[in-house]
Amino acid sequence: MNYYNINYKDEIVSFKEATLRGLGKEKGLFVPEYIPSLPSSFFEEITQKSNIEIAIEALYPYVTDSFTREELQKTLEEVFVFDTPVRELLSNTSVLELFRGPTMAFKDVGARFMARCLGKFSDKNNPTTVVVATSGDTGSAVANGFYKVEGVRVVILFPKGKVSPFQEYQMTSLGANIQAVEVDGTFDDCQALVKQALADTSLKKERVLSSANSINVARFLPQMLYYFFAYKQVKNLLEGKDWVVAVPSGNFGNLTAGLYAYKMGLPVSKFVAANNANDTFAIYLQTGNYHAKPSVATLSNAMDVGDPSNFVRIQELFGHNLEAIRKMISSAVISDQETLDEITYIHNTLDYTLDPHSAVGHLALQKSLLPIQYGTVLSTASPKKFDEVIRRVIPSFPIPKVDLSACHKESIENSYTAYKEILLR
Numbered sequence: 001m002n003y004y005n006i007n008y009k010d011e012i013v014s015f016k017e018a019t020l021r022g023l024g025k026e027k028g029l030f031v032p033e034y035i036p037s038l039p040s041s042f043f044e045e046i047t048q049k050s051n052i053e054i055a056i057e058a059l060y061p062y063v064t065d066s067f068t069r070e071e072l073q074k075t076l077e078e079v080f081v082f083d084t085p086v087r088e089l090l091s092n093t094s095v096l097e098l099f100r101g102p103t104m105a106f107k108d109v110g111a112r113f114m115a116r117c118l119g120k121f122s123d124k125n126n127p128t129t130v131v132v133a134t135s136g137d138t139g140s141a142v143a144n145g146f147y148k149v150e151g152v153r154v155v156i157l158f159p160k161g162k163v164s165p166f167q168e169y170q171m172t173s174l175g176a177n178i179q180a181v182e183v184d185g186t187f188d189d190c191q192a193l194v195k196q197a198l199a200d201t202s203l204k205k206e207r208v209l210s211s212a213n214s215i216n217v218a219r220f221l222p223q224m225l226y227y228f229f230a231y232k233q234v235k236n237l238l239e240g241k242d243w244v245v246a247v248p249s250g251n252f253g254n255l256t257a258g259l260y261a262y263k264m265g266l267p268v269s270k271f272v273a274a275n276n277a278n279d280t281f282a283i284y285l286q287t288g289n290y291h292a293k294p295s296v297a298t299l300s301n302a303m304d305v306g307d308p309s310n311f312v313r314i315q316e317l318f319g320h321n322l323e324a325i326r327k328m329i330s331s332a333v334i335s336d337q338e339t340l341d342e343i344t345y346i347h348n349t350l351d352y353t354l355d356p357h358s359a360v361g362h363l364a365l366q367k368s369l370l371p372i373q374y375g376t377v378l379s380t381a382s383p384k385k386f387d388e389v390i391r392r393v394i395p396s397f398p399i400p401k402v403d404l405s406a407c408h409k410e411s412i413e414n415s416y417t418a419y420k421e422i423l424l425r
């Protein structure tokens with residue numbers, strides 16, 4: 001399988017090249033040249049297959065140039081060290097719990113898979129430096145996923161005082177090849193420093209640089225597997241109804257991966273793009289016009305994105321046909337107050353605690369479902385990660401114990417010179 005650059009269609013590269021490069025010329029994202037389809041027997045027999053069998057069958061066509069089936073199996077076994085159970089909520093809804101991984105957020109799978117790919121592809125004598133800016137969730141998943149992967153060094157920037165103690169603990173407690181740096185500034189400042197590093201030609205002569213967000217094919221593709229794992233578990237709950245999947249979305253990497261699964265044959269009838277006040281995509285569906293805007297801060301902060309980077313992949317997948325996109329994806333925009341009300345409602349009626357992102361997803365699903373449909377939400381994080389928000393409506397929700405005393409971080413001003421000095425060490 002080859003990959004082409006959306007902005008520069010003559011640029012065609014292997015999976016390995018696409019992973020190492022992240023972005024192509026003219027900052028174009030890479031996408032697969034075609035979408036392989038799975039036979040209908042795959043879906044008929046899916047309940048008898050193990051998750052690893054499903055994962056190999058679905059993912060192998062995308063990575064044939066870099067992995068044998070046996071190598072892929074070994075890698076996936078290292079990546080999926082946790083379950084992704086479905087839990088039924090209302091009579092017509094369920095959640096797929098994607099937060100059983102080491103950092104309790106769905107990004108663990110993509111980060112762990114990408115780390116193993118970079119470890120395999122990079123030159124051990126000339127290690128790759130992965131640069132990443134985070135508001136919390138990405139940094140912890142990347143730190144954990146890349147920990148002790150040979151040939152890769154990770155430098156994470158996070159805004160001082162703006163991540164939760166738990167998230168800070170996850171980023172700063174590992175050490176080894178993981179370095180966490182707090183910046184006296186905002187998340188946007190951190191992101192600007194990372195972008196400056198990635199564009200710094202003098203730095204790139206000294207260091208092989210890569211970034212670890214969902215623009216990278218190795219991070220976003222394995223997320224398609226969630227949708228197959230979900231179908232395997234809900235197939236017998238559908239009882240003739242059409243299946244709808246709601247996805248709490250920020251950069252739309254997760255939803256795009258779901259659309260790939262659909263194009264491969266997954267029997268899903270509709271996706272719901274669940275958003276907080278960052279409604280760029282919802283407005284696009286309504287009006288047909290895409291206008292990026294600055295992000296606004298919400299309680300579901302991992303989805304505070306005003307210009308989702310995977311939007312172009314969605315357009316490409318549907319041949320830039322707005323009607324085709326509308327037929328397959330609807331959207332719902334959920335406010336912070338509605339998010340808190342949904343957490344309260346589900347807690348009070350079912351004794352189940354949704355994190356703010358999953359609450360946005362579940363309410364978006366409820367608002368969208370027709371009587372002939374059954375819906376599943378991708379639950380993207382554990383409530384334990386967002387305990388401060390949860391305690392606003394469930395005061396007894398426990399405060400996680402974290403001991404930051406043995407953790408290691410560096411602190412810098414919002415200064416590119418200081419950051420570059422760390423990268424050159």
Ligand SMILES: *Cc1c(COP(=O)(O)O)cnc(C)c1O
Nearest residue numbers: 249250251252253254302380381
């Ligand atoms: C990253 C993240 C999202 C958004 O995922 P995208 O792929 O960027 O759309 C949603 N919820 C949580 C908890 C996240 O960490």
